[in-house]
Amino acid sequence: MAGGSDQAGPRVRCILKLGGAAITKKNEFETLHETVLTATIQHIVDSLRAGGNDKEADHIVIVHGAGSFGHFQASKYGVSKGGLGSTAHILQGFAETRVSVTKLNHEVVRRLCEGGVAACGLSPFAGGWTTHNRKLATSDVASVRKTLEAGLLPVLHGDAVLDSGQGCTILSGDVIVRKLAADLRPDFVVFLTNVAGVYDKPPSEDGARLIREIAVAGDGTWTITDPNDLAQGVQMAAAAHDTTGGMATKIEEAAEIAAKGIPVYIAKAGTPAASAAIRGTPHKSLMGRKEGDSSRTSLEPWTGTVLRPSGH
Amino acid sequence: MAGGSDQAGPRVRCILKLGGAAITKKNEFETLHETVLTATIQHIVDSLRAGGNDKEADHIVIVHGAGSFGHFQASKYGVSKGGLGSTAHILQGFAETRVSVTKLNHEVVRRLCEGGVAACGLSPFAGGWTTHNRKLATSDVASVRKTLEAGLLPVLHGDAVLDSGQGCTILSGDVIVRKLAADLRPDFVVFLTNVAGVYDKPPSEDGARLIREIAVAGDGTWTITDPNDLAQGVQMAAAAHDTTGGMATKIEEAAEIAAKGIPVYIAKAGTPAASAAIRGTPHKSLMGRKEGDSSRTSLEPWTGTVLRPSGH
Numbered sequence: 001m002a003g004g005s006d007q008a009g010p011r012v013r014c015i016l017k018l019g020g021a022a023i024t025k026k027n028e029f030e031t032l033h034e035t036v037l038t039a040t041i042q043h044i045v046d047s048l049r050a051g052g053n054d055k056e057a058d059h060i061v062i063v064h065g066a067g068s069f070g071h072f073q074a075s076k077y078g079v080s081k082g083g084l085g086s087t088a089h090i091l092q093g094f095a096e097t098r099v100s101v102t103k104l105n106h107e108v109v110r111r112l113c114e115g116g117v118a119a120c121g122l123s124p125f126a127g128g129w130t131t132h133n134r135k136l137a138t139s140d141v142a143s144v145r146k147t148l149e150a151g152l153l154p155v156l157h158g159d160a161v162l163d164s165g166q167g168c169t170i171l172s173g174d175v176i177v178r179k180l181a182a183d184l185r186p187d188f189v190v191f192l193t194n195v196a197g198v199y200d201k202p203p204s205e206d207g208a209r210l211i212r213e214i215a216v217a218g219d220g221t222w223t224i225t226d227p228n229d230l231a232q233g234v235q236m237a238a239a240a241h242d243t244t245g246g247m248a249t250k251i252e253e254a255a256e257i258a259a260k261g262i263p264v265y266i267a268k269a270g271t272p273a274a275s276a277a278i279r280g281t282p283h284k285s286l287m288g289r290k291e292g293d294s295s296r297t298s299l300e301p302w303t304g305t306v307l308r309p310s311g312h
Numbered sequence: 313m314a315g316g317s318d319q320a321g322p323r324v325r326c327i328l329k330l331g332g333a334a335i336t337k338k339n340e341f342e343t344l345h346e347t348v349l350t351a352t353i354q355h356i357v358d359s360l361r362a363g364g365n366d367k368e369a370d371h372i373v374i375v376h377g378a379g380s381f382g383h384f385q386a387s388k389y390g391v392s393k394g395g396l397g398s399t400a401h402i403l404q405g406f407a408e409t410r411v412s413v414t415k416l417n418h419e420v421v422r423r424l425c426e427g428g429v430a431a432c433g434l435s436p437f438a439g440g441w442t443t444h445n446r447k448l449a450t451s452d453v454a455s456v457r458k459t460l461e462a463g464l465l466p467v468l469h470g471d472a473v474l475d476s477g478q479g480c481t482i483l484s485g486d487v488i489v490r491k492l493a494a495d496l497r498p499d500f501v502v503f504l505t506n507v508a509g510v511y512d513k514p515p516s517e518d519g520a521r522l523i524r525e526i527a528v529a530g531d532g533t534w535t536i537t538d539p540n541d542l543a544q545g546v547q548m549a550a551a552a553h554d555t556t557g558g559m560a561t562k563i564e565e566a567a568e569i570a571a572k573g574i575p576v577y578i579a580k581a582g583t584p585a586a587s588a589a590i591r592g593t594p595h596k597s598l599m600g601r602k603e604g605d606s607s608r609t610s611l612e613p614w615t616g617t618v619l620r621p622s623g624h
Binding site (some may be wrong): 089091092094095096098102103106109110112113116117118119120121122125126127128140142143146147150151152162167168244308 | 338387400403404406407408410411414415422425428430431432433434435437438439440442452454457458460462463464474478480573
């Protein structure tokens with residue numbers, strides 16, 4: 001068992017979250033963001049090729065959001081609010097939401113396969129992931145482990161799931177990432193979004209500044225450690241129909257992961273910064289590695305946010 | 313708990329197998345048989361509407377084969393023969409096979425939803441169905457039950473799965489149907505195929521005769537009970553690239569189900585006979601019901617094969 005993992009099962013290099021708002025055009029019904037998705041798939045393919053024959057170190061897990069797949073249906077039928085079983089209307093909404101999110105999952109998996117990656121879709125609903133009053137109740141990490149051990153790349157996604165309290169709800173990809181990170185103990189977690197990282201105010205506003213580093217203690221409290229940035233307010237972009245809580249949820253989930261001792265990189269999907277994050281090589285000074293590391297491949301500062309575990 | 317079920321869980325009216333050779337054009341790569349699939353979806357929608365508000369009696373489970381989705385990839389990479397993990401080649405074949413079969417599953421589920429049926433895909437691989445040296449080792453009937461209990465219609469499919477003996481293999485839809493029938497104890501099972509039923513010789517040959525009724529004893533032995541047909545040889549059509557064993561497997565699986573006391577109807581997909589089978593109302597004389605039953609809706613004899621449990 002290599003470093004970075006203290007539990008049974010395969011060593012996982014990276015859990016990679018592809019934000020729905022990044023890989024789809026969030027306000028256009030079931031529309032992929034072709035350029036971003038294509039670039040992201042290529043970044044993943046390149047990162048796996050860079051691993052060479054060391055397949056043991058090459059385990060990654062992908063989780064993607066829904067973006068404009070699923071969100072419209074979920075919103076129309078109130079799927080996140082539950083009520084499944086009370087009316088045929090909600091049942092229909094649940095089913096239509098799943099048709100839409102699995103369509104996106106199929107598209108992501110198909111493109112990975114075309115790139116020569118042996119990827120397999122693992123729908124949370126089908127694997128028995130459920131919630132109780134919107135909180136994760138049951139999961140299926142075992143299938144993810146088995147898929148990795150077989151040499152395949154599991155691709156999960158935010159999904160409509162059964163809820164033992166309110167009937168049904170939406171299980172966000174971010175919650176899935178947190179559970180997988182806790183159980184699989186990856187070397188690092190990457191969130192690829194539609195903005196460069198965490199900003200001190202909404203990034204569309206004048207003067208919004210990217211926060212490059214956040215230190216997260218074991219109890220989940222966090223401090224901005226980028227000496228250039230002492231702002232207090234932290235906000236990110238979130239479209240109005242994001243049924244799973246938008247960026248506030250994302251930062252909370254990311255901080256919870258870093259609190260467990262796992263570095264989290266947030267970067268803009270489809271950019272060189274995203275590629276570096278997937279390879280686990282963002283700007284070295286942010287990584288706490290020694291200066292002069294010969295593996296440093298870029299003189300540009302890495303553009304993104306690192307949530308760095310502190311006090312571990 | 314209604315009659316026909318002696319186990320815990322929801323009463324299931326019907327497990328319906330849609331043959332891959334029926335709903336796809338088996339020799340044309342990833343091509344749906346549009347007319348047959350459209351008619352079949354409509355038959356399912358009609359059968360559920362006929363159930364009126366008695367949702368308790370309206371539980372059905374659908375399992376479909378792969379046809380020209382998956383079979384080409386599986387054959388090219390030898391997926392059914394295993395070897396997963398030995399080469400990147402096989403891993404890639406496994407992943408590509410799953411992309412193809414899940415594409416068909418998505419299409420079936422999407423069309424059911426468009427027809428107003430709250431259907432949900434349940435990929436066997438994602439649910440943890442596995443084999444050991446090609447024999448079913450683990451299954452996930454619990455997710456099927458939960459899906460039914462929520463009021464949703466589960467749609468499973470023949471899939472590429474992990475095999476603890478040989479690495480990987482193809483799990484046929486027929487094997488899935490047999491396991492589900494044993495555990496869920498449906499009122500009846502329907503196999504919709506690309507021919508009218510079981511014939512005394514290949515149906516493409518001159519003089520091939522449909523066998524209308526086969527009695528199956530509890531030990532699995534069977535007897536042709538149609539008085540017009542005393543032939544010994546039983547054959548059905550099977551395309552050369554059917555990786556899951558073709559019609560011989562189907563008859564074996566069907567007889568195993570009937571041996572458990574569950575009637576099995578085999579009919580040609582997209583025909584009135586298929587519609588009657590899904591509704592559970594094939595020709596009454598074949599059903600052992602009393603003559604003059606007012607629910608008999610057709611004066612034409614039902615065209616299909618019944619595997620009737622005997623001695624139960």
